[in-house]
Amino acid sequence: xxxxxxxxVLLLILTALTTQSAVIAAGFLVPFVLVMTYIKxxxxxxHFMGLRHATSRLRWIVPAWLLVVVGGxxxxxxxx
Amino acid sequence: xxxxxxxxxxxxxxxxxxxxxxxxLFGLIMGLQYVVGDYxxxxxxxxxxxxxxxxxxxxxxxxGFMGAAYYLIPEEAERELFSPKLxxxxxxxxxxxxxxxxxxxxxxxYATLAEMxxxxxxxxxxxxxxxxxxxxxVGIVIVALAMLFxxxxxxxxGRKTAINLVxxxxxxxxxxxxxxxxxxxxxxxxxxxxxxxxxxxxVEGVWELIMGAMLAFVLIKxxxxxxxxxxxxxxxxIAMALxxxxxxxxxxxxxIGTPEYWQWWGSVFSAMEPIPFFMMxxxxxxxxxxxxxxxxNQAAVLxxxxxxxxxxxxxxxxxxxxxxxxxxxxxxxxxxxxxHGHMAFYGAYALVVLTMISYTMPILRGREANSRKAQxxxxxxxxxxxxxxxxxxxxxxxxxxxxxxxxRIAAEPMGFMAAxxxxxxxxxxxxITGLVFFTGLVLYIVSFFIKGEEARAS
Amino acid sequence: MxxxxxxxxxxxxxxxxxxxxxxxxxxxxxxxxxxLPKRDNRENLSESAIRGKHIWETRNCIGCHTLLxxxxxxxxxxxxxxxxRGPEFIKAWIQSQPTxxxxxxxxPNFNLTDAQLNDLVEFFKYTAGxxxxxxxxxxxx
Amino acid sequence: xNIAATxxxxxxxxxxxPGDLAIWFFIFAELLVFxxxxxxxxxxxxxxxxxxxxxxxxxxxxxxxxxTALLISSSYFVVRxxxxxxxxxxxxxxxxxVAAMTLGGAFLVLKLTxxxxxxxxxxxxxxNTFFMFYIGLGFFHFMHVxxxxxxxGWVAHKxxxxxxxxxxxxxxxxxxxxxxxxxxxxxxxxxxxxxxH
Numbered sequence: 001x002x003x004x005x006x007x008x009v010l011l012l013i014l015t016a017l018t019t020q021s022a023v024i025a026a027g028f029l030v031p032f033v034l035v036m037t038y039i040k041x042x043x044x045x046x047h048f049m050g051l052r053h054a055t056s057r058l059r060w061i062v063p064a065w066l067l068v069v070v071g072g073x074x075x076x077x078x079x080x
Numbered sequence: 081x082x083x084x085x086x087x088x089x090x091x092x093x094x095x096x097x098x099x100x101x102x103x104x105l106f107g108l109i110m111g112l113q114y115v116v117g118d119y120x121x122x123x124x125x126x127x128x129x130x131x132x133x134x135x136x137x138x139x140x141x142x143x144g145f146m147g148a149a150y151y152l153i154p155e156e157a158e159r160e161l162f163s164p165k166l167x168x169x170x171x172x173x174x175x176x177x178x179x180x181x182x183x184x185x186x187x188x189x190y191a192t193l194a195e196m197x198x199x200x201x202x203x204x205x206x207x208x209x210x211x212x213x214x215x216x217x218v219g220i221v222i223v224a225l226a227m228l229f230x231x232x233x234x235x236x237x238g239r240k241t242a243i244n245l246v247x248x249x250x251x252x253x254x255x256x257x258x259x260x261x262x263x264x265x266x267x268x269x270x271x272x273x274x275x276x277x278x279x280x281x282x283v284e285g286v287w288e289l290i291m292g293a294m295l296a297f298v299l300i301k302x303x304x305x306x307x308x309x310x311x312x313x314x315x316x317x318i319a320m321a322l323x324x325x326x327x328x329x330x331x332x333x334x335x336i337g338t339p340e341y342w343q344w345w346g347s348v349f350s351a352m353e354p355i356p357f358f359m360m361x362x363x364x365x366x367x368x369x370x371x372x373x374x375x376x377n378q379a380a381v382l383x384x385x386x387x388x389x390x391x392x393x394x395x396x397x398x399x400x401x402x403x404x405x406x407x408x409x410x411x412x413x414x415x416x417x418x419x420h421g422h423m424a425f426y427g428a429y430a431l432v433v434l435t436m437i438s439y440t441m442p443i444l445r446g447r448e449a450n451s452r453k454a455q456x457x458x459x460x461x462x463x464x465x466x467x468x469x470x471x472x473x474x475x476x477x478x479x480x481x482x483x484x485x486x487x488r489i490a491a492e493p494m495g496f497m498a499a500x501x502x503x504x505x506x507x508x509x510x511x512i513t514g515l516v517f518f519t520g521l522v523l524y525i526v527s528f529f530i531k532g533e534e535a536r537a538s
Numbered sequence: 539m540x541x542x543x544x545x546x547x548x549x550x551x552x553x554x555x556x557x558x559x560x561x562x563x564x565x566x567x568x569x570x571x572x573x574l575p576k577r578d579n580r581e582n583l584s585e586s587a588i589r590g591k592h593i594w595e596t597r598n599c600i601g602c603h604t605l606l607x608x609x610x611x612x613x614x615x616x617x618x619x620x621x622x623r624g625p626e627f628i629k630a631w632i633q634s635q636p637t638x639x640x641x642x643x644x645x646p647n648f649n650l651t652d653a654q655l656n657d658l659v660e661f662f663k664y665t666a667g668x669x670x671x672x673x674x675x676x677x678x679x
Numbered sequence: 680x681n682i683a684a685t686x687x688x689x690x691x692x693x694x695x696x697p698g699d700l701a702i703w704f705f706i707f708a709e710l711l712v713f714x715x716x717x718x719x720x721x722x723x724x725x726x727x728x729x730x731x732x733x734x735x736x737x738x739x740x741x742x743x744x745x746x747t748a749l750l751i752s753s754s755y756f757v758v759r760x761x762x763x764x765x766x767x768x769x770x771x772x773x774x775x776x777v778a779a780m781t782l783g784g785a786f787l788v789l790k791l792t793x794x795x796x797x798x799x800x801x802x803x804x805x806x807n808t809f810f811m812f813y814i815g816l817g818f819f820h821f822m823h824v825x826x827x828x829x830x831x832g833w834v835a836h837k838x839x840x841x842x843x844x845x846x847x848x849x850x851x852x853x854x855x856x857x858x859x860x861x862x863x864x865x866x867x868x869x870x871x872x873x874x875x876h
Binding site: 110113114116117118121122125126127128130131190191194195199203205206207208211242264266267268269270272273308311312313315316318319322323326327329330333334335336337338339340342343345409410412413414415417418487488489493494495496497500 | 543544545548549551552555556559560562563566567569570571573574577578579580583587588591592594595596597598599600601602604605606607608609610611612613614615636638639640641642643644645646648664665668669670671673674675676677678679
């Protein structure tokens with residue numbers, strides 16, 4: 001549970017960073033926030049949902065979902 | 081047949097097949113009117129033929145559902161039907177009401193029929209698929225409620241399985257959502273909005289529960305796979321059907337005056353609607369592959385697998401083709417819709433009723449399965465009808481694409497009738513394929529009269 | 539170790555999911571009803587147009603035509619027919635049916651009175667004023 | 680706390696997906712819907728950047744951030760609850776679940792305040808495409824929080840009455856998995872709609 005607690009604190013810090021990042025330089029904002037989001041999502045998937053230790057053949061779906069969504073969002077921000 | 085009262089299913093199934101034949105005959109008339117415009121005019125104008133065609137479809141499917149329920153529920157509940165007499169009485173009421181309605185369409189001008197049947201008291205007629213006169217609509221409600229009372233009492237006093245609960249829930253939903261057919265506001269947008277609460281919430285909602293339950297029942301019987309396995313997959317599949325299908329109603333709310341956010345909601349959710357159908361296909365094949373016995377009725381197995389595949393193609397794939405709002409902007413109200421409608425109704429609902437009939441009819445007639453000879457003919461009927469339906473769908477799709485191009489996309493858009501003339505070739509091909517379908521149906525009926533030694537489990 | 543997959547969990551998901559998404563549908567429908575006054579042209583739904591809708595229904599026009607894309611696909615779209623043809627053409631057309639041209643699609647003559655024709659045209663006028671998110675793609679429907 | 684308790688139980692025995700497989704079908708379907716909506720938002724935004732950026736300025740980012748913290752914390756509490764039941768501590772499990780639900784309730788209150796402000800300003804789903812997503816997706820997620828709380832409440836009730844044990848607690852994991860999904864979706868939704876521009 002120490003790990004979970006540490007990760008919880010980490011998630012809160014990353015959230016604060018995400019929120020504050022809105023005031024930092026515009027060009028840097030999107031990649032920074034997306035990386036934060038990806039890390040947060042992966043932490044929740046691996047350690048909170050517990051998929052890191054799952055043995056099912058279906059366990060790749062959730063991380064793949066996160067990758068596709070974050071990747072897709074990143075792509076659309078290169079369009080404009 | 082385990083319980084005597086299951087026998088009430090038989091007249092329902094016979095009526096269903098008879099009305100099915102009528103539906104196809106009127107379909108052929110309409111198909112010909114598409115290319116020979118004045119065929120049978122003014123005796124049977126197109127709108128009358130279409131009304132008969134679609135209403136017969138609905139009524140025979142309802143007969144099929146009811147018959148299936150009267151067979152399935154006692155067997156699952158492990159007790160006799162609450163009241164076989166009530167079920168039989170409802171059969172005759174429904175048959176007479178249905179026949180009178182069809183005769184009314186054919187013999188009396190629709191406006192006169194409306195006046196005669198009290199449409200001025202409560203105007204409900206003249207809307208697609210809900211053309212029935214007020215007394216018929218009330219009759220449908222009464223028949224449905226009597227049936228639900230009968231079946232619910234049976235289940236309440238008997239064993240409650242996933243299959244009979246899901247079937248019962250589907251039938252209750254069918255009756256409840258039909259009540260929206262009595263609501264016909266003058267405001268056209270509201271009229272259309274709630275009209276879909278009957279039509280969509282039937283075919284992409286509660287009917288899928290009925291279909292799932294019937295398919296699961298037949299699969300348990302013909303494969304011998306553990307009920308526990310089949311029932312939990314049934315729950316997951318129908319859960320997916322409702323998750324995608326309920327908000328999927330939005331794919332009808334793109335262009336009828338409803339807010340534009342439906343374009344997003346409808347597109348996202350209806351894009352998921354193929355998933356439950358795909359799962360159903362996998363489910364059917366999986367269960368057959370895991371079968372613990374070779375059931376002597378191989379025709380029923382074929383119909384069941386056919387239901388899975390054709391429902392996925394017709395409802396899933398052909399639905400998805402034009403469900404996204406940017407695509408639907410061009411395809412809405414074209415022959416593409418007709419293509420999808422044909423294969424979806426055949427694949428999902430006609431086939432599941434025929435599956436049920438194929439499995440139960442031999443038992444109702446006192447044997448586990450028909451003779452090999454009869455089954456071979458029945459399978460031929462399956463293939464003829466199914467392949468014909470695939471081609472009808474393909475030709476209508478081709479007609480639709482060409483129609484859309486000429487009428488809606490081309491730099492110099494053509495008028496409706498001019499575009500129709502350009503696609504006439506596809507309509508001819510559709511009509512010829514329709515004759516093949518009809519041949520298949522005749523063969524199907526013939527198969528009931530072929531005797532021979534009863535097939536045994538191998 | 540095989541994955542836990544129980545019928546009771548599957549059942550709960552079915553019932554829960556069905557109720558959840560039905561409530562969502564009700565919620566969206568509620569919002570739709572709030573928004574409709576801005577889109578459904580109800581201010582032009584005159585007594586005459588209401589009578590026209592009744593005529594539209596009791597002649598089973600939907601059995602051949604589409605209205606806002608819904609109906610049969612045997613005859614032209616009529617949701618925008620008021621824009622496409624105008625009132626006089628519509629009336630003259632209805633009165634001149636059937637054309638009787640051999641082999642062509644035929645429309646019955648419904649023997650409508652002048653007042654009924656006016657009501658029907660009023661209904662088409664009201665329909666053409668509904669905000670359909672720019673559908674159909676062009677005036678041909 | 681003994682040594683076994685400090686290690687995740689999963690190290691002892693290989694496990695399949697936590698909880699009942701049935702909930703995972705539901706989770707996958709929900710993720711698919713949310714995923715498609717997120718991408719739809721992103722592509723719609725790319726085609727209308729000015730409108731989205733201007734509309735986004737009307738959102739209360741701090742409220743969104745607090746809500747993120749609330750959901751993350753409640754997710755963490757649920758992890759604690761699962762850990763407790765693995766040791767057979769039913770009442771502690773129920774306690775952590777109630778704590779998680781309390782934070783979920785706070786999320787709902789804050790979200791409602793946010794929506795009330797928007798509605799008072801006359802903003803609806805039909806205002807523009809940005810607000811269609813903000814209100815529609817927000818409300819959709821809101822309903823998921825409500826459903827998640829119902830599930831957690833049910834699990835907590837059963838746990839309190841001793842319905843689960845160290846050996847048999849799949850029900851807790853099932854509820855927990857759903858709640859983490861609700862959290863995961865919000866973790867993407869918050870930066871996407873409130874922050875990135």
